[in-house]
Amino acid sequence: MSYKGSVIITGGTINLGYYAALEIARAHPEYLVVISSRSDKEHAADTINKTLGQANTIYIPLDLASLQNVRQYAEDWAAKDRPPIHALLLNAGLQFPGPVSKTVDGLESTFAINHVGHALLFHLLRPHLAANARVVVTSSGTHDPAQTKNTFPHPDYISAEELAHPTTSAANPGRQRYAESKLANVLWTYALHRRLTQRAAAESGIAVTAFDPGLMPGTGLAREANPVARWVWLHILPRLIPLMRLLLSPNVHTAHESGTNLARLAVGPEGEGQGGKYFEGPKPIKTSPASYEEAKQEDLWRWTVDYLARNDEEKERFEQLK
Template sequence: MSSVVITGASRGIGRFAAQYLAIHPSHTHMVLLNRRTPVGLVDELRATGVDVSVIRVDLSSVRSVAQATDEAADAVRSGRIPPIRTLVCNAGVQHTTALTETVDGLEETFAVNVLANHLLLSGLRAHLTSQARVVVTVSDTHFGDLRHNLGMVSGPRWRPVETLARVGAFPNAGSVRAGRTAYSTSKLAAIHLVHEHARRFPDGPTVLAFNPGFVPGTDLARDADALSRFAMRRVMPALTLTPLATSPARAGRLLADAASGATAAPSGAYIDRDRAAPSSPESYDPGREHQAWAAIETLIAEACNRPAASDPPRT
């Protein structure tokens, strides 16, 4: 008996992934971390025979994520949910500027796509089974080239985490370009953290970065202008008939395969849709990864008004 904890399951690829994971024979309990209770999805999952719990969380608020993490940990300790075999950090945001500020005074793209994932993994590590897999949804936009982003998303521009986590980290911060740069940079940061988690904890869990490819038809572009939203939802889905794009249903299945172990990969790997592959050359930087970890721990501690976590030995 084991449980799945998943963010971003109410729509898009996360919803399809949750449906696939619910029928995996080792999973008996699904824990949805969501801003609101997705009633329809809860009913669908329970119809497969699994138990379902919903923990309310605002992933843009560090304190809210910390409280949700504590609630999930308490549920495991008390036996209300089985030990966690699968943690899927799938939720993500992309804004049209780099100026969206959270209640903690942080830039929201970085807060949701990076800080929330790190806090969930760090807080739940002790409650994962020995064979647990953790999957963080990332993006091939972190390569920053035409082949991977089709010219639609600006490539990453690395800065110290203390800068990236605040609004206005990029030139012309109120522009669409800056918003997209914030997105690709946050996905690069997420891959850095996957590497660092795998390096610091070689005995488990298996921590993976998953790239679904370009997935039109989801709500990731919900904050874009009307023309861009129309193109993403009505025009670009035709690209899923080509190798250039992935449908939400297929991306959800691939995410479930990465999370369940159907796609084999060692801890720290980057899964490009259905196989392990190298991430960008820039994404392999142990020094940067170590610095990012320390800075993120400090940001989380400041937001939660608590001491920063101790820095364990690196192997």
């Protein structure tokens, strides 16, 4: 079948990403919907196709913890000559609550998966984005101390280099590193938006937004936690969502609810003309004061491009968004 366009969703095999993929495939049978994670043990693509009576969802493996794997993914995409990408959902994320963990590239794992791998994927797929494509970065309210009300360690952005190769440890290092990676998501969104609107790339109409799905008990985010915490997260807290909304925050949702919001932002009218904004569920809100600091945005952008580019030609291409 010939498709009019493509949608790529990282982390699309379970929970938030799965439901976003399901709703996008339902709304746009004319799109090729691609879900990409390290594995698809749940056979998510087949399940979506069977549920909808369609065949437009496929699975392509992607390991964001390996920059070589990300490059291979992009090379394979180009070689297949697939239809232009109308929406790129940089959604996959992990939290490592224990001691510092590092990827095969020597990067701190949380920052590597939640930011660095996604940034490389964007730059490599940039030539394949359709005119007026949307890029949606899944962040989190944990980036903003005002939103978490002291229930989560506050992010302390020193530099991108410190996030990539940490030299210090916090009282709750894993959770704090997660909050910092989510702040990096917002900083990078704003830095990319500024470049998209100020440079020749603005002619393409590409728009980038950040998205906070809210707290989603029962999802795979806690899969690296200890067994007791993981059991509570998976089996107890999902039953308490109504109570948590009342006592903790209205920004507590099921994965299906948040997946639907993400899908609407990616391909629905709700996301049209919303570049450079941060959405909490279906509505745009202000982000943390730190996220608006241009010096932090530029530090992250410069480090990311310098680290990822293999040579001067690629560095210029990444910087110019070509």
